[in-house]
Amino acid sequence: MKHPRNQLAVGLCVLLLALSGCSTGGKRVIRIGHNQSADHPTNIALLAFEAFVEGELGGKYDVEVYPSELLGSQTDMVQLTQTGAIDFCVASNSILETFSRNYTIFNLPYLFSSSEAYHAAMDDPEVADPIFESTRQAGFEAVTWIDAGTRNFYTVDTPIHSPADLKGLKIRVQQSPTNVTMMSLLGGSATPMGFGEVYTALQSKVIDGAENNELALTSNGHGDVCKFYSYDMHQMIPDLLIGNCSFLDSLSEEERGIFEEGFKLVNTVEREAWGEAVEAAKDRAVSQQGVTFLYPDIRPFQDICAPMHQDLIDANPALAPVYERIRELNDEYAPAET
DSSP states (O other), rough: OOOOOHHHHHHHHHHHHHHHEEEEETTEEEEEEEOOOOOSSHHHHHHHHHHHHHHHHTTTEEEEEETTTOOOOHHHHHHHHHTTTSSSEEEEEEHTTTOOGHHHHSSTOOOSSHHHHHHHHHHHHHHHHHGGOOOOOOOEEEEEOOOOOOEEEEEESSSOOGGGTTTTTTTOOOOOOHHHHHHHTTOOEEEOOOGGHHHHHTTTTTEEEEETTTTTTTOOOGGGTEEEEEEEEEEEEEEEEEEHHHHHHOHHHHHHHHHHHHHHHHHHHHEEEHHHHHHHHHHHHTTTOOOOEEEEOOOHHEEEHHHHHHHHHHHHHHHHHHHHHHHHHHTTTTOOOO
């Protein structure tokens, strides 16, 4: 489970990284940070990346993976990647929204009609490339996406059957203007905070609930406190593996090709592990944590959030082609009616 990081400890860690230099034993050290636990599919995928790159280029590169916010919060790690203090990190799409408005589109509630449409869109260069490349001027770019499942509401002691049940509840959301707007429309009180702070905030009842995928219940211990998990399915938001542009541009053509294969491996391994991890998390949440899973009618949630789609396109017309391509894929991969 996660607890708030001591800022002095984080600062000291970053200082030690800087003092240690960029090489060890003649090898260039590649540092990758993320905020998930060691048994999470994200970490499993990054360890596969480490093994692959070192297997191909081990004489030159030493890859080090830092899980569990060891290098700071996601916001801290994005800034470290931006400056080149570390080379890669995994960041939520919601955080990247603050660096490029293009990422806002993936934060839209009810953007995708199904998991299949979501995966197809994220694999489609017409959708992904304009988004992934939009932060190069900030010093980093996304090199692959990571499946983070479906985001749903979970609460300490208030079951969510409809939007009306959110009224007055303080719900942790990611640090994203889109998520704050979504919560306001749904009647809840948005409380943005870093992921590492959520467990203690739930435990102390500073907040009444949060929204995330099922693994937050188990890998991060939130199910020890929150006893209701409601499948309103409001978002399918990817996590992104981002890389420092200066480092990526320094690679030779041959090296970049090997890294690109490694990025594909991250995506493949993580997606294969994700489905199994979700089922295991649900079983554990029920049997060991006493969590009740709820399945509300999602249409009222969809209807309330629907105006956000047109508002986004009106505010950023350049995203219209991406949005239309997603709609085409939604039609192609729409769930069968029962």
